[in-house]
Amino acid sequence: xxxxxxxxxxxRVSALFTVPGDVLAGAAASGRRPGAATALAAxxxxxxxxxxxxxxxxxxxxxxxAERPHRPVPSGRIAPGQALAAAxxxxxxxxxxxxxxxxxxxxxxxxxxxxxxxxxxxxxxxAAGPAAMAAARGLDLLMGAVATAGPRTARQRPSAxxxxxxxxxxxxxxxxxxxxGSGAGLLARLSAGAGAGTGAGAGAGxxxxxTAWAVRRALLPAAVxxxxxxxxxxxxxxxxxxxxxxxxxxxxGVTAVLGxxxxxxxxxxxxxxxxxxxxxxxxxxxxxxxxxxxxGGLGRAVLAGGYVVTAGRPLVHAVLNPSPPLTQxxxxxxxxxxxxxxxxxxxxxxxPVSAALLAGLVPVARRLARKVSPT
Numbered sequence: 001x002x003x004x005x006x007x008x009x010x011x012r013v014s015a016l017f018t019v020p021g022d023v024l025a026g027a028a029a030s031g032r033r034p035g036a037a038t039a040l041a042a043x044x045x046x047x048x049x050x051x052x053x054x055x056x057x058x059x060x061x062x063x064x065x066a067e068r069p070h071r072p073v074p075s076g077r078i079a080p081g082q083a084l085a086a087a088x089x090x091x092x093x094x095x096x097x098x099x100x101x102x103x104x105x106x107x108x109x110x111x112x113x114x115x116x117x118x119x120x121x122x123x124x125x126x127a128a129g130p131a132a133m134a135a136a137r138g139l140d141l142l143m144g145a146v147a148t149a150g151p152r153t154a155r156q157r158p159s160a161x162x163x164x165x166x167x168x169x170x171x172x173x174x175x176x177x178x179x180x181g182s183g184a185g186l187l188a189r190l191s192a193g194a195g196a197g198t199g200a201g202a203g204a205g206x207x208x209x210x211t212a213w214a215v216r217r218a219l220l221p222a223a224v225x226x227x228x229x230x231x232x233x234x235x236x237x238x239x240x241x242x243x244x245x246x247x248x249x250x251x252x253g254v255t256a257v258l259g260x261x262x263x264x265x266x267x268x269x270x271x272x273x274x275x276x277x278x279x280x281x282x283x284x285x286x287x288x289x290x291x292x293x294x295x296g297g298l299g300r301a302v303l304a305g306g307y308v309v310t311a312g313r314p315l316v317h318a319v320l321n322p323s324p325p326l327t328q329x330x331x332x333x334x335x336x337x338x339x340x341x342x343x344x345x346x347x348x349x350x351x352p353v354s355a356a357l358l359a360g361l362v363p364v365a366r367r368l369a370r371k372v373s374p375t
Contacts, residue, residue: 021342026144028351047094108143263304311337
């Protein structure tokens, strides 16, 4: 039992509940219902995340010996070679599951693995560290989108709430690409692979554009996750020393902006529906699309509020008193806040079932975090 707890601590099992939501939010953005490929992508995501946890403790074993001697590797409960072997095996398993989910998902899994290893072995203590972590989260969401989109076929149709639209969020691509050198090339490969043989109508909707359409739809949610992760990683760099108010204060501002963004209607054609409502309102017709007093709008507002409270409250404490314990609590709160953020993104994309499933993980993650620290 003691050995099991040691591995649970090494792999940060309490943070595992923050991982599948990346893929489900990506699946929601793709406009299709999750399927077997989505499950494979979620498995790849979990394996690669755990690989990063094991590799992180192996790479930081000397630093942890001075700052966190209670951790499994510096305390001798798990040998450094065991942690490195676990990282290698989990990376291989993640890549295998990614390839099983399809070629576009395989590209994403490979990019995530490269980013994770680059971060843990080289980039963590450089200026590129937060951007590398942000890229990994953004790519994780993209993997869910492209795995769920699958090959383009005439029979495929968008799921409920997803109508063909030419929404454009390409300006956020740089945020998702990250510093690992593979983001821009990956998006080009994904778009090229999906565009082959699609004709002039590619990208008009999920049944016509396939993977390329899913990538475009997923760019904004991926950028949201990336922005949160960037801010959180910046705060985490001072969690053992404390004394820095700038990181928590900036993260608090990012949290407020993202909370306002994910609480709005993200459905294609939302602007047009609001214009139609304005015209109908002049005629005395009621019914505001996506307003907070409708079930969909209220759900988004609740999830966005949960995200802001979960991430923001400990950040306020860290700003007022940037001590190591309060900074560590801010990091833990930011990790747990990923779940309501992912749920809000799924709801914003028109996937209420996925949003509800993710919201149900919040109390479970909170309870487990009391037993095993997510940081």
